[in-house]
Amino acid sequence: MDIKIKRWTHLGLGAALMTTTALAGCGEPAAKDQPTASEQPAADAPTEADVEAKLEEVNGAAASSGEGEGGVAIEAALTDPVVYNIALTVAEAHVLAARDAYRDGEAQAAGEMFAHPVSEVLFDMEPVFEARGVSDFTNQFLEASAAVFAGESVEEINARTAAIIATLRTAAGHAPDDGSSPASVTTGVVADMIDRSTKMYRLAGESDFYEPYLDGYGFYTAAKDQFEASQEAIEVENPDAAKAIRGALTLLGEAYPTAARPDMLDADVSALTVAASEVFLTVGD
Numbered sequence: 001m002d003i004k005i006k007r008w009t010h011l012g013l014g015a016a017l018m019t020t021t022a023l024a025g026c027g028e029p030a031a032k033d034q035p036t037a038s039e040q041p042a043a044d045a046p047t048e049a050d051v052e053a054k055l056e057e058v059n060g061a062a063a064s065s066g067e068g069e070g071g072v073a074i075e076a077a078l079t080d081p082v083v084y085n086i087a088l089t090v091a092e093a094h095v096l097a098a099r100d101a102y103r104d105g106e107a108q109a110a111g112e113m114f115a116h117p118v119s120e121v122l123f124d125m126e127p128v129f130e131a132r133g134v135s136d137f138t139n140q141f142l143e144a145s146a147a148v149f150a151g152e153s154v155e156e157i158n159a160r161t162a163a164i165i166a167t168l169r170t171a172a173g174h175a176p177d178d179g180s181s182p183a184s185v186t187t188g189v190v191a192d193m194i195d196r197s198t199k200m201y202r203l204a205g206e207s208d209f210y211e212p213y214l215d216g217y218g219f220y221t222a223a224k225d226q227f228e229a230s231q232e233a234i235e236v237e238n239p240d241a242a243k244a245i246r247g248a249l250t251l252l253g254e255a256y257p258t259a260a261r262p263d264m265l266d267a268d269v270s271a272l273t274v275a276a277s278e279v280f281l282t283v284g285d
Contacts, residue, residue, distance in 0.1 A: 072087045077128045077176075078176065080176065081178060082188035082192075084176055086189050086192050087121050089168075089193060090121050090196075093215075094117045094218055095161055096225070097215065097217050097218030097259060098110040098113035101113060103259070104258060105260065107149070109211070110148050114141055114148060115142055118141050129174075137164075137167045140160070144157065144160040181233075186230040186234065187241050187282075188283055190279075191283045194249070194275075195276045195280065196216070197223065197256070198275075200213070200215045201265070201267065202273075205269065217258075224249050227245050227246075238283075241279065241282035241283060244282045247275055248275035248276055248279050251268075255272060
C-alpha cells in the first residue's frame with residue numbers, strides 16, 4: 001500500500017492514523033493499470049516518483065511565493081476574493097472527483113482524494129479562514145475518506161459530498177471584498193480551474209498513473225458546476241468570457257468523459273491549451 005507521506009506531514013497524528021488504518025484495509029490500486037511486481041516497466045517509463053514531481057511542479061506554478069501545496073497564493077487569499085475562492089474550489093474539485101470515482105468503482109483513489117485537500121490547501125489556508133471567521137471543517141474531508149474505506153454506499157458518500165460542498169459555500173460567504181462583482185470572481189475561479197484541468201490532462205498523457213487524470217477531472221467538474229450556476233450573470237457582464245469558457249468546457253468534457261480513466265487519452269492537448277489561454281485573455285487582471 002503506497003501512502004504519500006508528504007501529504008500527511010501537516011495532519012495531526014490521530015487523523016494520520018485514522019486514514020492510514022483505512023488505507024491499509026483496502027487493496028485497490030490508486031493508479032490505473034500499474035505493472036505488478038513481476039512485470040518489468042520500460043526503461044523510459046515514468047515512475048510514480050516522476051509523476052509526483054510533475055504534480056508538484058504543476059501545482060506550484062500559479063504564483064512565485066507564499067503558496068500552499070495546492071498552488072494557491074495563501075497570502076493573497078486574505079484580500080483577494082478570487083484567490084480565496086480558488087482555494088475553496090481546489091478543495092471542492094477533489095471532493096467531486098472523489099465522489100464520482102467512488103461511483104465508478106475506484107474506491108482507493110476516492111478515499112485518498114477526499115483527504116488530499118486537508119494537506120494540499122486547507123491546512124495552509126487555516127490562518128486565512130481564522131481571520132475571516134470560518135470555523136475549521138477539515139474533519140468532514142477526513143471522515144468522508146474513512147467512510148469510503150469503510151464501504152459506505154454510493155448514496156451515503158454522495159450525501160457526505162453534498163454536505164462538504166454546502167460547508168464550502170458557507171465559507172465562500174466569508175470571502176474578502178475588494179469590490180469585484182460575484183460574476184467576475186466566479187469567472188476568475190473558473191478560468192483557474194480550466195487551466196489546472198488542461199495541465200493535468202497533459203500530465204496524465206505522459207504516464208498510466210490515475211492521479212493526474214482524476215485531479216484534472218475534478219478541476220473540470222468544479223469549473224463546469226460553478227460556471228453553470230453563474231452563467232447568466234457572466235454572460236451579461238462578460239460575454240466574451242462566457243463564450244470562451246463554454247468552448248473550453250466543451251473540449252474538457254470530451255477529454256474527461258468519466259471519473260474512471262479511459263483506456264486512451266486522445267484529446268488534442270494543443271486545442272485544450274489554446275482554449276484555456278483564450279479564457280484567460282477574456283478575464284483581464
